[in-house]
Amino acid sequence: MNQAVQVFQCNDCLVVVKGKVNAITVDTCKKTSIVFDDLVSSMEFINCDRIQAQCMGKCPTISVDKTDGAQLFLCKDALDVQIFSSKSSEINVSVPQASGDYVEFAVPEQFKTTWTGKGIHTECVDKM
Amino acid sequence: MNQAVQVFQCNDCLVVVKGKVNAITVDTCKKTSIVFDDLVSSMEFINCDRIQAQCMGKCPTISVDKTDGAQLFLCKDALDVQIFSSKSSEINVSVPQASGDYVEFAVPEQFKTTWTGKGIHTECVDKM
Numbered sequence: 456m457n458q459a460v461q462v463f464q465c466n467d468c469l470v471v472v473k474g475k476v477n478a479i480t481v482d483t484c485k486k487t488s489i490v491f492d493d494l495v496s497s498m499e500f501i502n503c504d505r506i507q508a509q510c511m512g513k514c515p516t517i518s519v520d521k522t523d524g525a526q527l528f529l530c531k532d533a534l535d536v537q538i539f540s541s542k543s544s545e546i547n548v549s550v551p552q553a554s555g556d557y558v559e560f561a562v563p564e565q566f567k568t569t570w571t572g573k574g575i576h577t578e579c580v581d582k583m
Numbered sequence: 584m585n586q587a588v589q590v591f592q593c594n595d596c597l598v599v600v601k602g603k604v605n606a607i608t609v610d611t612c613k614k615t616s617i618v619f620d621d622l623v624s625s626m627e628f629i630n631c632d633r634i635q636a637q638c639m640g641k642c643p644t645i646s647v648d649k650t651d652g653a654q655l656f657l658c659k660d661a662l663d664v665q666i667f668s669s670k671s672s673e674i675n676v677s678v679p680q681a682s683g684d685y686v687e688f689a690v691p692e693q694f695k696t697t698w699t700g701k702g703i704h705t706e707c708v709d710k711m
Contacts, residue, residue, distance in 0.1 A: 538696040542670045560703040568666040568690050575688040579705045
């Protein structure tokens, strides 16, 4: 529970993390899947390409930075997760339904900023 | 007015576009400044690093994609601009005040996504 897992420069891998760890960082990986049980703090992706993550327990935070293509599969215990994303594209979140099926949602990746007369206002642009 | 300007692979340059053109694209440039009068459609930055833009007239849209460091100086006629940004960092917008001074605003670059029970909700994270 006090230890962190670092996954670095993996290609075409499946990494399974058993038990409860503090944090997992996946850095500069391609086409890599990671399956984990419980996290105390965060799951972090940085500089990745086409990655998948499947969470089997609690996970307070997922952060995705400089990553193109991320499939995040949540479980029921992880529905209160906060997902932070920056400089990334094609992030999808799959959420389990009562039926057991997953429904996929695309995370916005573009900002629209306008001047309000007093300051700037920025909103997310949803691709529909 | 029917012509577009392409600026490609410039380093340490100052580009001045006189008169009204349809669009300007600045692609793969570093430390480049662009000053332009009026635009019919859009000013676009892609794959740039530390760029500056100064608008002297109308400009409906500025888009910034895959760019680190953008200083956008607006004029009074351009305050209705829409700025679209994606996969970028350190974008600042400078807006003229009645006194003639500019006030600078930072454009958010991070998204926070949460599950609402029915779908996902994404908001911009302001750095304060």
